[in-house]
Amino acid sequence: MLRMESVTHQFPHRRSTVRALDNVSAEIPPGDFTAVVGPSGSGKSTLLLSLGGMLRPTSGAVYWNGDRVYDLAPNARARLRRKTVGFLFQTFNLVPYLTAEENVQVPLFLAGAAVSLQRSRARELLSRVGLGDRIDHKPSELSIGQQQRVALARVLSNDPQVILADEPTGNLDPKTGGEVISFLEELNREGRTIVMVTHDPRAAERATRRLVLEEGRIRE
Amino acid sequence: MRLTTLVSRELFERRRQLLTSFLAVFLGITAIVAIRNVTFFSEKAVARELDALGANVLILPKSVTVQDYFQADLHGAQIPEEYVTRLVLSDLQGLDNLSPKLSVPVEIQGHEVVLTGILPKAEFQAKAMWKGAGIFARPSGCGDVEGGGWLAPAPIQETLVRRRVVEDLAADEALVGADLAGLLGVVEGDTLQALGRGFRVIATLPETGTVDDARVFAHLHTVQELTASGSVVNAIEVVGCCSQISQGLVARINSLLPDAKVVTITQVVETQIRTNEMMARLSLIFLVIIVLVAGASIANYMYGNVDERRREIGTLMALGADSFLVVRVFLLKALVMGLAGGIGGALLGTALAVVLGPRLARVPVLPMPGLMLSAIGIAVVIALVASSLPARRAAGLDPHQTLQEI
Ligand SMILES: Nc1ncnc2c1ncn2[C@@H]1O[C@H](COP(=O)(O)OP(=O)(O)O)[C@@H](O)[C@H]1O
Numbered sequence: 121m122l123r124m125e126s127v128t129h130q131f132p133h134r135r136s137t138v139r140a141l142d143n144v145s146a147e148i149p150p151g152d153f154t155a156v157v158g159p160s161g162s163g164k165s166t167l168l169l170s171l172g173g174m175l176r177p178t179s180g181a182v183y184w185n186g187d188r189v190y191d192l193a194p195n196a197r198a199r200l201r202r203k204t205v206g207f208l209f210q211t212f213n214l215v216p217y218l219t220a221e222e223n224v225q226v227p228l229f230l231a232g233a234a235v236s237l238q239r240s241r242a243r244e245l246l247s248r249v250g251l252g253d254r255i256d257h258k259p260s261e262l263s264i265g266q267q268q269r270v271a272l273a274r275v276l277s278n279d280p281q282v283i284l285a286d287e288p289t290g291n292l293d294p295k296t297g298g299e300v301i302s303f304l305e306e307l308n309r310e311g312r313t314i315v316m317v318t319h320d321p322r323a324a325e326r327a328t329r330r331l332v333l334e335e336g337r338i339r340e
Numbered sequence: 341m342r343l344t345t346l347v348s349r350e351l352f353e354r355r356r357q358l359l360t361s362f363l364a365v366f367l368g369i370t371a372i373v374a375i376r377n378v379t380f381f382s383e384k385a386v387a388r389e390l391d392a393l394g395a396n397v398l399i400l401p402k403s404v405t406v407q408d409y410f411q412a413d414l415h416g417a418q419i420p421e422e423y424v425t426r427l428v429l430s431d432l433q434g435l436d437n438l439s440p441k442l443s444v445p446v447e448i449q450g451h452e453v454v455l456t457g458i459l460p461k462a463e464f465q466a467k468a469m470w471k472g473a474g475i476f477a478r479p480s481g482c483g484d485v486e487g488g489g490w491l492a493p494a495p496i497q498e499t500l501v502r503r504r505v506v507e508d509l510a511a512d513e514a515l516v517g518a519d520l521a522g523l524l525g526v527v528e529g530d531t532l533q534a535l536g537r538g539f540r541v542i543a544t545l546p547e548t549g550t551v552d553d554a555r556v557f558a559h560l561h562t563v564q565e566l567t568a569s570g571s572v573v574n575a576i577e578v579v580g581c582c583s584q585i586s587q588g589l590v591a592r593i594n595s596l597l598p599d600a601k602v603v604t605i606t607q608v609v610e611t612q613i614r615t616n617e618m619m620a621r622l623s624l625i626f627l628v629i630i631v632l633v634a635g636a637s638i639a640n641y642m643y644g645n646v647d648e649r650r651r652e653i654g655t656l657m658a659l660g661a662d663s664f665l666v667v668r669v670f671l672l673k674a675l676v677m678g679l680a681g682g683i684g685g686a687l688l689g690t691a692l693a694v695v696l697g698p699r700l701a702r703v704p705v706l707p708m709p710g711l712m713l714s715a716i717g718i719a720v721v722i723a724l725v726a727s728s729l730p731a732r733r734a735a736g737l738d739p740h741q742t743l744q745e746i
C-alpha cells in the first residue's frame with residue numbers, strides 16, 4: 121500500500137520557489153490501478169517521483185506498507201526501490217549502448233542476480249512482450265513501440281509489487297499505446313499496484329481510479 | 341550483465357569521444373618511459389665510463405680548462421714533477437696510483453704524433469721505500485678497478501689502459517697506442533725513432549676508443565731530457581678512493597698543491613652527467629605535465645560524460661542503483677582508461693627507448709619492467725584521481741532532475 125500524507129514539494133527556482141505539489145494526501149491500496157491526470161505542469165511527474173522514493177518532498181511523508189520511505193538514507197531507499205517498485209517512462213529511458221536483453225538485465229544485475237538467471241529471465245520476459253527475436257537489438261535498432269515493450273520487460277524483471285508509469289503512452293501512436301495499456305491491465309490483474317500518469321483520456325478511462333491534479337493540488 | 345559489461349559497452353560505444361584523453365595519457369606515459377629508460381642507461385654508461393677511465397682525480401696547471409679528460413694533458417702548461425713527490429710523501433689518505441704525464445708533439449716516420457712521458461710505478465716504490473713513508477706504505481687497492489692488483493701485476497697493456505700506471509719502463513722503451521701501431525705498422529720488438537732517439541717498442545696497447553690510441557708512451561724522464569723541458573709534467577692522474585674523494589680528498593690535494601688545479605673525473609665528464617641530469621629533470625617535468633594535462637583532460641572528459649549520461653544515471657537510480665554503484669561505473673571506466681593508456685604508453689615508450697636510445701644517446705638500452713610497471717601505476721592513479729570528482733558528481737545527481745522529461 122502506498123500513502124502520501126500532506127506532501128508539499130517546492131522547487132527552488134531563481135530567487136523564489138515553484139510549488140509543484142501542494143499539501144497532497146492520497147492513498148493507493150494494493151492491487152489498485154490509478155490514473156493520475158491533469159494539465160501539463162500540474163505536478164503529476166513530481167507526485168510520481170515522490171511516491172517512488174526518488175524525490176524527497178519539502179514537507180509531508182510517503183509511506184510504503186506503513187514505513188516512512190524518506191526516513192531511509194538515499195542508498196537504502198535505492199536498495200528498497202530495487203525490490204519494490206518499477207518505473208516506466210514516457211521516453212522509455214533504455215540504456216542506449218545496451219541490447220534489449222541487457223537492458224532487461226539491468227534491474228537483475230542491480231539486485232545482484234546470477235548472470236545465468238539474468239539471462240534466462242531477460243529472454244523469458246522479452247518473449248512475453250513479443251520481442252523474443254529482438255534480444256540482440258540496441259534501442260536505436262527498435263521501433264518506438266518495441267522500445268516501450270523492452271521497457272515493460274525491464275520493469276517486470278525484478279517482479280515489483282508496484283509499477284509507476286509516467287505517461288507511458290505519451291510517445292506512442294494510439295494502437296501501440298492501447299497495447300501498452302492492455303499490458304498494464306494484465307499486470308494489474310496479476311495483483312500489481314499500478315500508478316499511471318497520463319493526459320490521454322482514453323488511457324485514463326481504463327484505470328480503476330483517477331486522481332486529478334491541478335496546480336499541485338488534488339481535485340476531488 | 342556485470343559491472344564490467346556495463347562499463348566496457350559504454351566505453352566501446354563512445355570510444356571516439358575519449359580518444360583525446362586516452363592520447364594524453366598514452367603519449368605522456370610514452371614520453372616519460374622513453375626518457376627515463378634512456379636516461380637510466382645513459383647514467384649507467386657514464387658509470388661504466390668512469391670505471392674504464394680508472395683514474396678519477398686529475399692534477400693540472402691552474403691555467404688549464406678541462407674539456408676532455410683524455411686531452412687534458414695536451415695544453416703546454418706545466419706543473420713541477422716535484423708535486424708527485426709531495427703527494428707520495430704526504431699523509432693524504434685514499435691516494436692509490438699516481439701517474440704524472442708530459443705530452444709533446446713529435447714526428448715519427450713523417451706522422452705528427454703525441455709522445456707522452458709516464459713514470460713507471462717502480463720509481464715511486466723506490467722513492468717511498470727510501471723515505472720509509474708515503475702512500476705505498478699504506479694499504480692500497482681501494483681505487484682499483486677490477487683486474488690487476490699489486491701482488492699479481494696484470495700485463496702491461498692492461499695496467500696502463502685500466503689503471504693509468506705501468507710497473508716498469510726503461511729509459512729507451514716505448515708503448516704504442518693501438519691506432520698508431522696500426523698506422524705505423526709497428527709490432528713488439530720494433531724500434532721507433534723519435535726526438536733523435538731510438539725507442540724499443542715493448543708493447544702495443546689494446547684499443548681504448550680514446551686519444552690514447554694514437555699516442556706513444558715513453559719514460560717521463562726520457563721525454564723531459566729529450567725536450568729539455570726540465571722536471572715538469574702537464575698533468576698528474578690520480579686513482580683515489582671514491583669514499584675519500586667524497587670526503588674531500590680533492591680539497592686536501594688542493595691545499596697541499598695550492599698552485600695546481602685539482603679536478604675529479606666527475607667534473608670532466610660533467611657534460612654527460614649534466615645531460616643526464618637534464619634528462620632526469622625533463623622526465624620530472626614531463627611527469628608534472630602529464631599529470632596536469634592527462635589529469636585535466638580525463639577530468640574534463642569525465643565531467644562531459646557524466647553530463648551526457650544524466651538520464652542514464654537517473655534511470656539506473658530509479659531502477660535501484662545506489663551511489664556506490666554509480667561511482668564504481670565511472671571509476672572502473674577510469675581504471676580501464678588508465679590501464680590502457682599506461683600499458684600502451686609503457687610499451688611504446690620502451691620500444692622508442694630501445695630503438696632510438698642507441699642513436700640519440702649512443703648507449704645500448706634495454707626494457708625496464710620496473711619502470712613500465714610504475715608508469716602503468718602512475719597512469720591508473722592519474723585516471724582515478726581525475727575521475728573521482730566527476731564520479732562523485734554523478735552519484736550526487738538529483739534523480740528527479742535527471743529524469744525530467746523534455
Ligand atoms: N527541477 C525543477 N525546478 C523548478 N521547477 C520545476 C522543476 N521540476 C518541475 N518544476 C515545476 O514544477 C511543476 C510541476 O512539474 P511536473 O511535476 O513535471 O508537472 P507535470 O508532470 O504534471 O507536467 C511545474 O510547474 C514545473 O515547472
Ligand SMILES: [Mg+2]
Pocket residue numbers: 164165166745
Ligand atoms: Mg510530467
